[in-house]
């Protein structure tokens with residue numbers, strides 16, 4: 001059967017080919033892609049073209065993107081989807097807004113007694129339900145390696161979380177995954193982190209204490225670690241790592257371990 005979607009896909013890929021040297025330059029700037037297979041590389045390259053054709057990048061004054069930078073963003077956005085099939089995981093938003101650096105935005109927070117607070121906060125990224133993703137470009141440039149920080153993956157994890165309603169740390173799990181196992185792994189780790197911070201707000205936590213804000217941030221922050229600091233996450237919260245491996249259907253720790261086995265100095269000075 002003739003498929004409009006397949007036709008449009010082929011047409012888009014034919015219209016916007018990525019030259020080999022350009023793709024190599026992108027790969028060179030993204031060590032967190034090191035160790036992916038050739039087949040994964042091919043998928044990612046096509047997925048970047050389709051992503052950039054589907055989403056509108058709005059740049060604010062101070063941000064000018066060339067093709068390499070657009071691909072730098074797209075490749076990080078697509079990495080989590082590498083084995084999630086051809087579903088439209090980033091549906092429900094069409095625009096990514098790029099600020100030059102951290103931006104102020106009015107925040108609303110409803111406390112336990114139902115009172116709504118509005119305050120200004122410094123942010124490097126935001127993802128709104130049914131709205132755009134907002135990223136600070138210097139925050140995007142701060143990731144890409146194994147530094148256990150990745151703004152693009154963080155904000156897009158919120159978008160995955162929002163696919164089945166409000167961001168609450170529970171994205172739509174695949175067939176065969178158990179909500180109970182997911183919830184207990186996440187809750188235990190989240191509670192542990194909060195207990196640690198309640199006892200000492202300045203505690204040296206194994207992962208960014210921002211993860212203790214709420215379950216949605218816990219999922220977004222641990223997703224960042226999963227892809228860019230998988231050894232740290234696995235060490236701190238092995239069950240969380242395991243659930244994320246089931247959800248993303250990837251094993252970045254295996255990639256990193258293999259790279260380190262082949263090159264013992266790999267990642268030195270990167271985190």
Ligand SMILES: [Zn+2]
Pocket residue numbers: 154155158216217220
């Ligand atoms: Zn967040």
